[in-house]
Amino acid sequence: MFVREICDPVARLTGEKVGSAAEKALAHVGVTTIGSLLCRYPRDWEDRSRSAPLKDFRNGPVCSIVRVIAHEWFDAGKIRTLKIFIEDDTARACLLCYNRPFMKNQLVVGNDYLIYSDFEFKYGEIRSSAFDFEPIPAVSVASAAGGTERIAPGQILPVYPLTKGLRMAKLRALVKQALDAYLPVIEDEIPQSIRERYHLLTKAHALKAIHFPESMKELEKAKKTIMYEELFYLEVMVGKRAQAKRSVMRRVPEETASCMTQQKTPDLQNLLLDRLPFVLTEGQQEAVADINGDMDSPYPMSRLLQGDVGSGKTLVAFLAALKAVEKGGQAAIMAPTELLARQHAENAAKLLEPLGVNVAFLTGNIKSKGRKQLLKDLALGVIDVAIGTHALFSRDVCYRDLRLVVIDEQHRFGVVQRQAIMAKGDAPDLLMMSATPIPRTLAITVFGDLDVSVIKGLPPGRQPIVTHLARESNENKVYEFIRAQLKTGAQAYFVYPLIEEGELDLKDAVSMKERLATEIFPEYTLALAHSKMDEEEKRLTMEAFRGGDIHILVATSVVEVGVDVPNATCMVIEHAERFGLSALHQLRGRVGRGTAQSYCFLVYSDKYTEDAKTRLMVMLEHSDGFVIAEEDLKLRGPGQINGVEQSGYIRLGLADPVEHTAILEKARADAFAMLEADSGLLSSDHRCVADVLSRAPPFSDVGV
Numbered sequence: 001m002f003v004r005e006i007c008d009p010v011a012r013l014t015g016e017k018v019g020s021a022a023e024k025a026l027a028h029v030g031v032t033t034i035g036s037l038l039c040r041y042p043r044d045w046e047d048r049s050r051s052a053p054l055k056d057f058r059n060g061p062v063c064s065i066v067r068v069i070a071h072e073w074f075d076a077g078k079i080r081t082l083k084i085f086i087e088d089d090t091a092r093a094c095l096l097c098y099n100r101p102f103m104k105n106q107l108v109v110g111n112d113y114l115i116y117s118d119f120e121f122k123y124g125e126i127r128s129s130a131f132d133f134e135p136i137p138a139v140s141v142a143s144a145a146g147g148t149e150r151i152a153p154g155q156i157l158p159v160y161p162l163t164k165g166l167r168m169a170k171l172r173a174l175v176k177q178a179l180d181a182y183l184p185v186i187e188d189e190i191p192q193s194i195r196e197r198y199h200l201l202t203k204a205h206a207l208k209a210i211h212f213p214e215s216m217k218e219l220e221k222a223k224k225t226i227m228y229e230e231l232f233y234l235e236v237m238v239g240k241r242a243q244a245k246r247s248v249m250r251r252v253p254e255e256t257a258s259c260m261t262q263q264k265t266p267d268l269q270n271l272l273l274d275r276l277p278f279v280l281t282e283g284q285q286e287a288v289a290d291i292n293g294d295m296d297s298p299y300p301m302s303r304l305l306q307g308d309v310g311s312g313k314t315l316v317a318f319l320a321a322l323k324a325v326e327k328g329g330q331a332a333i334m335a336p337t338e339l340l341a342r343q344h345a346e347n348a349a350k351l352l353e354p355l356g357v358n359v360a361f362l363t364g365n366i367k368s369k370g371r372k373q374l375l376k377d378l379a380l381g382v383i384d385v386a387i388g389t390h391a392l393f394s395r396d397v398c399y400r401d402l403r404l405v406v407i408d409e410q411h412r413f414g415v416v417q418r419q420a421i422m423a424k425g426d427a428p429d430l431l432m433m434s435a436t437p438i439p440r441t442l443a444i445t446v447f448g449d450l451d452v453s454v455i456k457g458l459p460p461g462r463q464p465i466v467t468h469l470a471r472e473s474n475e476n477k478v479y480e481f482i483r484a485q486l487k488t489g490a491q492a493y494f495v496y497p498l499i500e501e502g503e504l505d506l507k508d509a510v511s512m513k514e515r516l517a518t519e520i521f522p523e524y525t526l527a528l529a530h531s532k533m534d535e536e537e538k539r540l541t542m543e544a545f546r547g548g549d550i551h552i553l554v555a556t557s558v559v560e561v562g563v564d565v566p567n568a569t570c571m572v573i574e575h576a577e578r579f580g581l582s583a584l585h586q587l588r589g590r591v592g593r594g595t596a597q598s599y600c601f602l603v604y605s606d607k608y609t610e611d612a613k614t615r616l617m618v619m620l621e622h623s624d625g626f627v628i629a630e631e632d633l634k635l636r637g638p639g640q641i642n643g644v645e646q647s648g649y650i651r652l653g654l655a656d657p658v659e660h661t662a663i664l665e666k667a668r669a670d671a672f673a674m675l676e677a678d679s680g681l682l683s684s685d686h687r688c689v690a691d692v693l694s695r696a697p698p699f700s701d702v703g704v
Contacts, residue, residue, distance in 0.1 A: 001185045003207065004696035006035035013177050022174075025165035034178045041210055041226070041654050042158035045219060046132075048116050049156055055090035057119035057126055064088045065136060066115045068107050086115065093119055093126035112136040132168075156213050175211050183208060189692050190229055191685045194670055200225040210654075224663070227655040231664045233698040234652070235671035236689065243679060245302050268322040271355050283455035284312050290453045291320045291431065295327075295404070301429035307455030308625040309435045309589025310462060316455070317406045318348055320431055325357055325384045329403025329428075333387045334421055336409045338363050338535050339542060343564060344408070345387040352385060362388035362397070365535055393420040404429045435586065435625070465571075465592040465600050467620055472605045478572060479520050481599070485570050486524055486551055490596065492570035494554045495587055497578045499530045505607075507574050513554040524551040531558050557583055559590055566594030576602035576619075577612035581632040584619050611635060633658055 010026055010033065011018050018026075031037050052063045066086040073080045082097040084107050095117075097103040107113060117131035160171050186204040188195070195202070201209065201221055206229075209222035269288070273280070280288070287305055294301035307313045321331035333348075335341040345361035352359055360374055360383040377383045381400035386392060402425030407418060422428060432450070470478050482492050494516065498508035509530055517526045527541050527550045538558075544550045546565050553559065553568075557579070571591045576584060584602070592598035602616055618631045657664050674686060681690035692698070 001182075002187055002189060002692060002696040003035050003038055003203065004698070006033060006038070006182055006186075008034045010034060010037055010174065013174055013181075018174065019170075021165045022167075022170055025163050028165075029161070029163050034182060037175060037178055038182070038207055038211075039653055040160065043161050044159040045213070046116060046157045046159055047216060048114070049215075053090040054086075054088050054093050054119070054126060057091075057093075057121075061116060061118050063114070063116050064090075065112055066093075067112050068109050071104055071109060086113075091126060093128070095131055096127060096129040098129060107133065156216065156219065158211050179208055179211060187691075188688060190225075190232065191674070191688060193685050194232075198224075198228065198666075200228060203229075223654060226653070227660050227663050228667055230652045230655040230698075231657070231660070231667035232671055233692070235664075235668040236675070236693070237697075237699060238668075239672050239675045240693075243675060246299055268326045268355055268357070269319050272319065272322060272351060275351075275354070278460065280315070281312060281455070281457055281459055283307070283457055284316055287313075287316045287453040287455055288319050290451065291316070292323060294451065295320070295323050295429055300427045301404075301431065302450050303431050304450045304452045305431060305433045305455070306452065307433075307435065308458070309586060310458055310593050311435075311455040312459055313433045313435065313455060314344060314347065314408070315351075317408070317431060317433060318351060320404060320406065320429075321348075321385050322352070322355070322357065324404035324429065327403060329401045330378075330381065330383065330399050331385045331404040331406065332392050332399070332402060332421060332424070333385065333406040333408065334392050335387070335389060337558075338365065338389055339538060339558075340408065341387055341389050342539060348385060348387055357384045358382060359385045359387065362386055362391050363535075364389065364391045364394075366391070390417065393417070393424055397424065399424050401425070402428050404431065406431045406433065408433045409435065435589070461595040462592060463595070463597050464623055465588055465598045467588065467600045467602065467623075469616055469620055470601050470603045472574075472603055475574075475603055478601045478603060481601075482552075482570050482572065483521065485599070486521070489567070490569040491545065491548070491550070491565060491567050492552050492572065493559060493568060493587075493590060494552060495559065495571070495573045496554070496556060497575050499532055499556055506578065509554050509556050512574070516552065516554060521552060525549065526552045526554055529553055529555040529558055531556065557587065559587070564593055565590075567596075569594070569596050569598040571598075571600040572603060573601070574603045575605060576616060577604045577608035579615075581615050581618060581628055581635070584615065585625055585628050588619070 011023055031040055048063045066088045068086055070085040072083040082101050084095040086093055113133045115133050117128040119126050119128045183204045188203045206222045206225040209218045213219035324331040348359045379398040405421050405428050496507050496509040498506050500510045501508050513528050529541050545553045568591050588600040622628050678686050
């Protein structure tokens, strides 16, 4: 039986009565079965097997045999508080029992106990208010001096994450009872050849040792075993998905596509390239070559196109769309906001319609009459390229022959949304784009079944953005600098974390727009842009800003994506300490889109955390989005990175793809080699993997 197959309820444990409160608390954290209880691993371990006397309390936790020498009561507010004095051979200390008067009956004067706690020196004494203890049994052995000395039952104990209604002692007892009852029936989940190669433990041994190790060396072996197993099955699932994609053939063989009556004039890509006033960068050319190769293959494309803000990903997407149209099909380009989708549609109309390609813009705000004709044209194939938001996969939207799906800012769409747009075609090519670079560690886990193209560098003429940190108290200097830039004819953004004044002591866009317009820049035209505005009002505002009629745009992070104004050279982000690295990088990327030197000011208040300080320094020192993404990953962990938390792939019990990269890469190599050599998992050594996938698939609760 695999551990995830143990579906007996936790309440079935009889040796240690669970109780309704504990059962409810366990269910709150997702533990309802004995299998899920055994897979709730400790977050830490207390090594009580090594002695640490009271006198060494400054070096870490104390683990010592002590004698209770006195009880004392003192007033602390409305109730009396118990103070218990203890000593060992090296020092004296006291235990403060706030709201625990019953401890006088558990720590009895004159008796000996094994104490485990972090102590501090305060008010002239060594003290602790959070401690654990256990009685010393009556076990004695002859000492070297001829007398007797007590032996402490030291062990390594698990420290579990708790929740309201759940005590550590109760959880330890339940896990121990579950281990005693079920370990004999637990099967291995790793092929024997791999287990022997890396000297991994059996699954039963690893479970026993991860919860109650006999030594720190055994604990490390158990951790290595479980981490490898988790990452191995993560990569097996990624590899299986990649296999499934490769097994899908195109509906229309490529050799017959050229005979289709709807085919456009050949070589549309070159026609567009000839019309451009510049040449593609090396990175763009490589990306186009990758995409063309995929679209010419007999299998549907699954590619992730990464590139820093302003690197030219959208043009590459347009060239991919032309490839689909040239083959007689249609392309759909989906963006997360109407603002970004409209900008793509406007640019596509300028570039593609002169080539005879019909472009349409589709969002939920299209009026019924116009929408009806648009949907009819889309279903008949009159429209070649549809650009829009979530409306592209609405129930009433049909395509004649959807050959290519492009998803821009892919991290803003969930798995279900991606599947919905893909279902509108018959195994169409998929191109996902991201201006939020994905670190390599996550690229081989979350997107390990995709081919990846990276556009390095910026188009010719672009200059690196100069970034400055400024204290809120020095913002007048920032205002003066912006004024000097505005005098040259440039434009500026001012970004705030809030739309309107809230409970937090933060500046907001609405009130600051008034202050900037009346007190600081009265000679210039200012406008607002935020998410609560009507889409049409927001569109008109952005068009006026793009056209130069508005000098300063005061906004929230709504301008993080989809705003391309080459004349805007200044970005001021107030309360920059409140923004994440990804948002800061995206906002900074709104400037520097022309040939003029651009500037970004990160204005921060005195109330900032160490993490915020680190983020600001990363922004100051780095402009490469991939470096920033790696730093973001280190700071926040994989589970909080945009797009990752919604995918569900990183819900691991013990392994961390960032911290345990070496294990991840071995697991990936082993998983992919196994699937390459034995795709059906038919060999006797791989049989356990096939059984796991059929009987107890990992990550099934998150739909991987």
